[in-house]
Amino acid sequence: MTRAEHLIHRYLRSSKRFPHVWCPGCGIGILLGALVRAIDSNGYSKDDIMLISGIGCSGRLPVYLDFNTLHTTHGRALTFATGIKLAKPKLKVIAVMGDGDAASIGGNHLIHAARRNIDITAIIINNQIYGMTGGQASPTTPFGLHTSSTPFGHLEHPFDISRLVEAAGAPFVARSTVYHARLLEHVIGKAIAKSGFSVVEVMSPCVTHFGKWTGMSSAVEMMQWQKDNTVQVDKARQMTPEELAGKIVTGILVDIEKPTFHEEHARISREMR
Numbered sequence: 257m258t259r260a261e262h263l264i265h266r267y268l269r270s271s272k273r274f275p276h277v278w279c280p281g282c283g284i285g286i287l288l289g290a291l292v293r294a295i296d297s298n299g300y301s302k303d304d305i306m307l308i309s310g311i312g313c314s315g316r317l318p319v320y321l322d323f324n325t326l327h328t329t330h331g332r333a334l335t336f337a338t339g340i341k342l343a344k345p346k347l348k349v350i351a352v353m354g355d356g357d358a359a360s361i362g363g364n365h366l367i368h369a370a371r372r373n374i375d376i377t378a379i380i381i382n383n384q385i386y387g388m389t390g391g392q393a394s395p396t397t398p399f400g401l402h403t404s405s406t407p408f409g410h411l412e413h414p415f416d417i418s419r420l421v422e423a424a425g426a427p428f429v430a431r432s433t434v435y436h437a438r439l440l441e442h443v444i445g446k447a448i449a450k451s452g453f454s455v456v457e458v459m460s461p462c463v464t465h466f467g468k469w470t471g472m473s474s475a476v477e478m479m480q481w482q483k484d485n486t487v488q489v490d491k492a493r494q495m496t497p498e499e500l501a502g503k504i505v506t507g508i509l510v511d512i513e514k515p516t517f518h519e520e521h522a523r524i525s526r527e528m529r
Contacts, residue, residue, distance in 0.1 A: 263296060267293075268320055269322045269430075272319060276320060278313060280475065283434030283460030284317060286437055286460075287317070287381060290437055290444055291350075293441045294442075294448060295448065297427050300448075304346075306326070306337075306347045308328060308352070309333075310349065310362065310525045311329065312353070312387070314354045314387050315357075318352065320437070320456045330361055330363030333353050333358075333359065334378065336351075337472045341375060347379040350377045350448065351375045354382075356395065360370035363395070366421065370424035374517050377448050377455075378421075378455045379447075379455075381458045382417060382458060387467075395415045396414045398410065401469060403465075404469075407515070421453075422510050425453075426510065427512045428511050430456050431506050433482040435503060439506060443456050443508060459504055482504065486505075488506060488507050489506065489507035
C-alpha cells in the first residue's frame with residue numbers, strides 16, 4: 257500500500273461523497289492533505305485529535321476527516337475548542353477557520369486565546385475575502401480592492417493575522433501558502449506538537465471570488481502569483497519594508513516557550529491543596 261492509499265483509508269471518512277465541495281482551484285483541499293500528513297508523521301492516533309471548524313468554506317473540512325470533529329457557529333470555533341481542551345486536556349485540539357471567521361466575528365476570541373496561551377492549534381485559511389457568501393471584503397482584504405461589498409474600492413486597511421496573534425501573545429506563529437505544500441505540512445506538524453497556543457496562517461487562493469476581483473482568472477495564475485511573491489522569513493529579515501511590500505513572508509515567524517494556561521491552572525491547584 258502506498259502512503260497516499262494509507263492516508264486515504266486511515267483518515268478519510270469513506271461514507272462521504274468525493275470529490276469534495278470546494279471550487280476547482282481552491283486551496284483547502286491542499287491544506288486537508290497537509291494536515292493529514294502532518295498528523296500521521298507526528299504519530300498521533302485518530303482518537304487523539306479533536307478537529308473543530310466554524311462557518312465558511314473551511315467549515316466543511318472536518319466533515320471529510322475521521323477524527324473527533326465538531327462543526328460550530330460563525331466565529332466561535334475557538335470558544336468550543338477552549339471548552340473541549342479544558343474538559344479533555346489530553347486531546348490535541350485543532351480549530352480550522354477562515355480569515356472572516358477568525359478575524360472578524362471571531363477576532364476577540366482569537367486574541368484572547370493567544371493572550372491566555374490555551375493549548376490549541378489554530379489553522380487560519382486566509383483567502384482575503386468572504387468566499388462562501390459572495391465575495392465580500394473581509395478583515396484581510398487588501399486596501400483599495402473592489403469586491404462585491406466595496407464596488408468603489410476597499411476603504412479599510414487589512415489585518416496582518418500573524419502579527420496580530422504575535423502581539424496578542426501566541427508563542428508559535430507560522431505562515432505558508434498552499435503552493436508550498438511541503439512547508440505547509442512542516443509548520444502544521446510543528447504547531448500541533450507545540451505546547452501552548454499555536455497559529456498557522458495559510459494563504460489560500462479563492463479563484464471564484466478573489467481571483468475575479470483581482471483579474472487572476474485561473475488557479476494556475478493564482479498559484480504562480482503565490483510562488484513569485486513569497487519570501488522566506490530568514491531572507492525577509494534582511495529586506496527593507498519597501499522591498500517587502502506586497503510580499504508574503506513564510507516560515508516559522510515566532511517560536512518561544514511560555515507557560516500555558518493549563519500548566520498555570522495545575523500549579524495553582526497543587527498549591528491550594
